[in-house]
Amino acid sequence: MLNTTHSPFFVVEEFISPLASETFIDYLNVTVPDVDKDGNPIYSTRTDERIQEIVYERILQLVPQLEKHYNIQYRGTHPITVEWVPQGCDGISAHSENSKFVRGKWLRTQTKDLTGVIFLSDYQDKLPFEGEFEVYGGKLEFPQHRFGFNPQRGTLIVFPGAPHFINLTSPIEVGDLFQIRFHISAKEPYLYQPDAFPGNYTTWFK
Secondary structure, three states: OOOOOOOOOOEEEOOOHHHHHHHHHHHHOOOOEEEOOOOEEOOEEEHHHHHHHHHHHHHHHHHHHHHHHHHOOOEOOOOEEEEEEEOOOEEEEEEOOOOOEOOOOOEEEEOEEEEEEEEEOOEOOOOOOOOEEEEEEOOEEEEOOEEEEEEOOOOOOEOOOHHHHHHHHEEEEEEOOOEEEEEEEEOOOOOOOOHOOOOOHHHHHO
């Protein structure tokens, strides 16, 4: 795990193994992506009971650390989904995980206090390229914080679901991006306080 004590991002490398990542993709048994009205590939979500069970148990093991890091009390985990962002897809548009922008202000609409993304694909921008498990594109970006994470198979990124963490997934140039997304609810709504995490991405990760 990276040293992110003073970071609003909680990062765990090898949260699941590369082999498990490959197995999860095999479980999905997907071949042809969904398309829009013009025939362009678009991102879609899938569920699988085997993936849900394994990931849920891993999350439970991590709960004490998440409670301490964010000063919350765990209530539960929403259903776990796998996102498929295929080659040629424009990615996933910028969004807040738990709020909608209504009449000039953010309105919390869902009980998603923390969000977790687990990469099942590896970012690769050099040849040779193994399209089955590697992807060029698919960066998890946080525009407000001016940085992002390139996919790294098995790595978990946890962040607050608040509008301070609007995120997007960049377009996919080559390969397919597979990633798991889940949401955690706290017993009391989590209110992100920037002062609790001073600095920026240049100092958060050591």
